Amino acid sequence: MHVIVATDGSRQSLAAAKHLKSFADPTKVTEISVVAVIRPLASVAFADDVSERGFDGSFRDAAQSAVDTIAAVFEGWGPKVNKRIRSGSAANEIIKAAKQYDAGLVVVAAGGRGLSDSVLVGSTAQRVQHYAPCPVLVVRPAPKPKKHRA
Amino acid sequence: MADSTTAVADTTDDEGGLKRSITGAQLFFYTLGDVLGSGIYVLIGLVAAAVGGAFWIAFAAGVTVAAITGSAYAELVTKYPQAAGSSLYVQKAFGNKALTFLVTVSFLSASFAASGSLAAGFASYFGQLFDGGGPPALLVSLVFVAVLVVINYIGITESVVMNMLMTFIELSGLVIVMIIGVWYVAEGNADFGTLTDISVSGNPALAVLAGVALSFFAMTGFENTANVAEETIDPYRAFPRSLIGGMVVAGVVYVLVSMAAALTVPTDQLAESDVALLEVVKQGILPFSTDLMTTIFTIIALVAITNTTLVTLVTQPRILYGMAREDVVPGVFAKVHASRRSPWVGLLFSGLVVGGLLVTGTLVTEAGGKLDLVNRLALVTVVFLLAIYALVIVTCLKLRGHDEDERAFRASTPLLVLGLVGNLAILYYAVYDDPASLYWCAGLLAVGVVLYLVEQLFGGRSRPRPGTASRAPKGDS
Numbered sequence: 001m002h003v004i005v006a007t008d009g010s011r012q013s014l015a016a017a018k019h020l021k022s023f024a025d026p027t028k029v030t031e032i033s034v035v036a037v038i039r040p041l042a043s044v045a046f047a048d049d050v051s052e053r054g055f056d057g058s059f060r061d062a063a064q065s066a067v068d069t070i071a072a073v074f075e076g077w078g079p080k081v082n083k084r085i086r087s088g089s090a091a092n093e094i095i096k097a098a099k100q101y102d103a104g105l106v107v108v109a110a111g112g113r114g115l116s117d118s119v120l121v122g123s124t125a126q127r128v129q130h131y132a133p134c135p136v137l138v139v140r141p142a143p144k145p146k147k148h149r150a
Numbered sequence: 151m152a153d154s155t156t157a158v159a160d161t162t163d164d165e166g167g168l169k170r171s172i173t174g175a176q177l178f179f180y181t182l183g184d185v186l187g188s189g190i191y192v193l194i195g196l197v198a199a200a201v202g203g204a205f206w207i208a209f210a211a212g213v214t215v216a217a218i219t220g221s222a223y224a225e226l227v228t229k230y231p232q233a234a235g236s237s238l239y240v241q242k243a244f245g246n247k248a249l250t251f252l253v254t255v256s257f258l259s260a261s262f263a264a265s266g267s268l269a270a271g272f273a274s275y276f277g278q279l280f281d282g283g284g285p286p287a288l289l290v291s292l293v294f295v296a297v298l299v300v301i302n303y304i305g306i307t308e309s310v311v312m313n314m315l316m317t318f319i320e321l322s323g324l325v326i327v328m329i330i331g332v333w334y335v336a337e338g339n340a341d342f343g344t345l346t347d348i349s350v351s352g353n354p355a356l357a358v359l360a361g362v363a364l365s366f367f368a369m370t371g372f373e374n375t376a377n378v379a380e381e382t383i384d385p386y387r388a389f390p391r392s393l394i395g396g397m398v399v400a401g402v403v404y405v406l407v408s409m410a411a412a413l414t415v416p417t418d419q420l421a422e423s424d425v426a427l428l429e430v431v432k433q434g435i436l437p438f439s440t441d442l443m444t445t446i447f448t449i450i451a452l453v454a455i456t457n458t459t460l461v462t463l464v465t466q467p468r469i470l471y472g473m474a475r476e477d478v479v480p481g482v483f484a485k486v487h488a489s490r491r492s493p494w495v496g497l498l499f500s501g502l503v504v505g506g507l508l509v510t511g512t513l514v515t516e517a518g519g520k521l522d523l524v525n526r527l528a529l530v531t532v533v534f535l536l537a538i539y540a541l542v543i544v545t546c547l548k549l550r551g552h553d554e555d556e557r558a559f560r561a562s563t564p565l566l567v568l569g570l571v572g573n574l575a576i577l578y579y580a581v582y583d584d585p586a587s588l589y590w591c592a593g594l595l596a597v598g599v600v601l602y603l604v605e606q607l608f609g610g611r612s613r614p615r616p617g618t619a620s621r622a623p624k625g626d627s
Contacts, residue, residue, distance in 0.1 A: 008491050040172050040381035041308045043467040044493045045233065047486040055475035055484075057234030060380045087171035087381045089308065110489060123489050141488075 001104035002031045003079075006094045008124065009036065009048040009066040012109035016139035017073045020107050026078035033082040034070045035097050036063040037090040060085065091127035099133050107137045172381045174388035176310055181375050181396030183317030185216075186324065187458030189368025190404060191451045192271035192524050194411060195426030201361035202349030203417050206408035208361025209368070213401035215576065216369035218569030219539040220397045221561035222546040223372065224390040227379045228558040229549070234472060235376035236542050242552070243545040251478065253538060255598030258469045260370075260534035261462045262500070262594055266507035267367065267527035268459040269294050274424040274524065275451045278444070288512045292505055298456070298463050299501040303492050316457040323450035324407050326443075327427055330435050331410025337435075340413045349417065356579075363580040367528035368404065370535050372397055373542075374461055377468070390559040424524075427451065463504075467496030479601040480609050503597060529580055530590045536577035543570045 005020060007013040017034075038046045038059055048055070051065035067083045074081050086093040098106050110125040129136050172180075197205045226239045237254040244250075272294050273287035284290075306312060334340055348354040375393055382388050411420060411430050420426045431447045434440040467483070471493045474483035483496045511523035543566050581588065 010488060010491070012488065038381060039305075039308050039491075040378045041310065041313065041464065042305060042492065043302065043464045043497065044471050044486055044491065045381070047471075047484075047491055047493075049486070055472065056232075057238050057472055058232045058380060084169075086169040088169075088310075093169075125489070 001029055002033065002101050003029050003105045003107060004094065004098055004101065004103045005032055005034050005070060005074075005107045006090075006109075006124075006128070007034060007036050007050070007066050007070045008090065008109070009046055009050060009062065010109060011049055012139070012141055013066075014050045014070060014073070015141070016107050016109040016137070017070045019139045020137065021073060021077060029079040031080045031082065031101075032071075032074050033084050033097065033101055033103075034067050034074075035084045035086060035094060036067045037093040038063050038085065038087045039090060040087055090124040091131070094124070094128050095131050095133070103134050105135050105137060106132050107139065110138050110140045170381050170383045172310070172378050173383055174392050176314065177375060177378065177382055177388055177392035178396050179314050179317045180378065181372050181393055182400060183313060183320055183457050184371035184374050184461050185369065185396065185400045186317075186320050186403065187268075187371075187454040187456075189365065189370075189528065190324070190407060191427055191454055192267070192274065192424075193365060193367055193528060194408060195420050195423045195429075196522075196525055197361045197365040197408075198412070198417050198426065199421030200364055201357050203344035203347035203412045204358075205361050205365075205417075206345065206405050206412060208358050208365050209404040209408050210401065211358065211572075212362040212366045212369050212576070213397065213404055215362075215569055215572035216366070216372065216539075217394060217397035217401060218561075218565050219543060219573065220372050220393050221390070221559075222539075222543045222566055222569065223376065224393045224559045225546050225561045226542065226549070227376050227389050227393075228386050229553050229555060231379040231382075231385050233377050233380060233468070235373060235379075236538050236545075237469075237472075239542060239545045239549070243548045251598075251602070253541065254469060254473060254478075255595055255602075256534045256538055257373075258466060258598060259591065259594035260531045260538070261465050261469070262503050262507065262597075263527045263530040263534070263590070264367075264370065265295065265459055265462045265466070265500075265504045266511070267524050267531060268455050268462070269504065269508060270511070270524045270527065272452060272455045272459070275428070275448055275455065278425055278428060278448045288508060291508050294456075294459075295463075295501055295504050295508070298460055299497055302460065302463050302467075302497055303487075303490065303494055305490060305492060313457070316453055319450055320454035320457055321403070323427070323447060323454055324403050326447060326450070327407050327410050327430050328403075330430055330433070331406070331413055334410075334414050334435050342413075344412050344417070345409060347417070359575065359579045360583060363529070363532065363576050363583060364525070366532045366536070366576055366580075369397075369400075370531065371458060371461065373535070373538075374465055377465065386557040386559065425451070463497075463500060466500035466503075467493040470496040470499065473601075477605060477609065479598075480605045483601075526584075526587060526590065529584055529587045530594070533577065533580055533587055533591055534594075536573050536580065540570055540573040540577065543573065 005017050045059035046063040048062040048066040051069040053065040055062055063085045067085060071081050071083050106128060108125045108128050125138050197208055201208050230238055232238055236257055237250055240253045241250040269291040273290040276290045277284050348357050372393060414433050414435060415429045419429055423429050428447060431443050432440060470479060470483040473479040474481050485495045487494045515521045547566060
């Protein structure tokens with residue numbers, strides 16, 4: 001089975017990748033494609049919050065760093081890991097990638113628990129769930145987040 | 151290192167693994183949409199007042215200087231295809247952090263002022279929908295900015311289709327003006343003498359220069375195309391063509407529209423109007439209901455202004471984000487929303503600064519200050535951008551021989567020199583003509599400096615600095 005692990009550069013997407021690894025059987029997964037989507041007309045075309053790397057003005061480099069970081073999670077796990085960067089609308093591109101690679105599962109992170117997520121419809125995870133050609137694993141944040149103590 | 155294991159591979163699949171999405175045609179319309187919306191709808195009256203019936207010359211001269219500057223951008227973008235734009239080029243050329251900071255903050259300030267001018271212009275046209283009545287202009291412009299901030303946050307602006315659609319609507323308004331002009335000429339009513347009339351007393355060349363300075367706001371916006379440099383398919387071919395092509399088409403449209411306006415409406419009437427292009431439609435030259443045409447045209451103008459304002463509002467949080475990631479301004483500007491991935495702090499801050507400009511402008515006017523807010527903020531934008539444009543041309547020349555790539559576009563050197571002189575001449579005149587605009591420039595620069603100081607005094611090194619990357623360095627090509 002080909003699994004697509006989508007990343008928007010958020011820590012939650014890193015958590016989603018780790019979650020997949022925590023329960024899935026690596027002998028059943030033939031291939032993993034880590035997919036990042038750059039949104040060219042957005043203010044911040046790609047925000048990388050997972051790698052240690054600084055931002056030098058290139059959103060492509062930022063996406064590459066995020067994809068590298070997520071791919072590193074699956075290193076040595078078994079399945080072949082591909083890194084892919086696409087460009088356009090996040091949900092559309094993830095769905096297209098799922099069709100193109102004939103994916104058996106798409107893993108996405110659902111961002112916050114905030115008001116905006118319940119009020120404003122149309123987030124990426126939601127659209128992927130509705131239109132993906134295969135099952136979708138939506139990894140939501142844990143209900144009680146750890147408080148950051150300085 | 152991690153990347154050396156065979157299990158992890160950068161795939162070069164059917165779409166190269168690194169798929170880009172902006173086509174040359176989309177880039178062309180992005181340029182056109184960005185340039186055309188800013189100014190022609192709001193400023194044409196002022197330019198007519200400064201020059202007289204021959205004000206099309208000012209538009210022609212201004213767009214020429216802008217297109218030459220565009221060729222410098224095309225060269226630099228094809229050499230350094232990153233979203234950072236002018237700040238990046240200046241850093242590459244001079245390696246001076248203070249200068250880079252000044253350019254970045256100037257660019258941010260220009261963008262704030264442009265949004266303010268456009269928002270005020272939006273309010274002028276909006277008022278036309280309500281025969282004299284309607285809500286107060288300040289309220290309209292503030293609500294306008296607030297709505298755009300929300301739209302931006304949700305991400306509707308990211309739709310390429312939406313962008314193309316708005317650009318077509320934008321163009322249609324100008325096409326209507328051109329059709330009216332052609333119709334009028336065909337009916338044999340046109341007095342072509344108007345087109346050579348420089349009615350202002352004194353030196354005609356200076357009058358034209360004044361017109362160029364006033365109209366230059368209408369030429370700006372093309373620099374934002376650097377935003378999508380990385381995502382353009384075949385940038386070496388697409389960029390120069392789309393950017394310069396877009397500027398040339400914008401230039402032709404501007405000249406034809408200003409000729410049509412000059413022929414159909416008496417110059418003094420254009421000069422007195424806040425919504426000068428609407429005066430052309432109100433002449434009732436076409437055999438349709440003038441009321442209906444006026445309403446349609448007003449809506450088109452509102453869409454045009456909205457389109458351009460959206461692009462400027464996208465740019466501001468982006469600049470703040472880049473600066474925050476480099477620890478130049480406070481780290482909160484690097485915050486992106488958990489699921490929407492939009493830089494909501496930067497967006498909110500931009501909205502507040504633009505709102506602040508609008509409120510300040512209105513207060514100054516009410517206190518009896520003679521101030522045309524649209525014009526003042528347009529001029530402030532132009533002062534910042536002209537300085538940046540001139541510097542970018544210098545940068546382009548200075549970076550010749552560095553990072554050369556045979557695929558990169560190479561602008562004509564004599565033209566660049568001409569463009570540099572042009573930018574500086576317009577800059578000199580703009581400041582000379584309206585020195586008070588410098589106070590506004592200083593005020594906006596102060597916003598950037600304050601953010602810098604806040605970061606220096608209170609900001610921790612919240613993020614790893616570039617260079618401490620854990621990732622293997624990329625091979626320099």
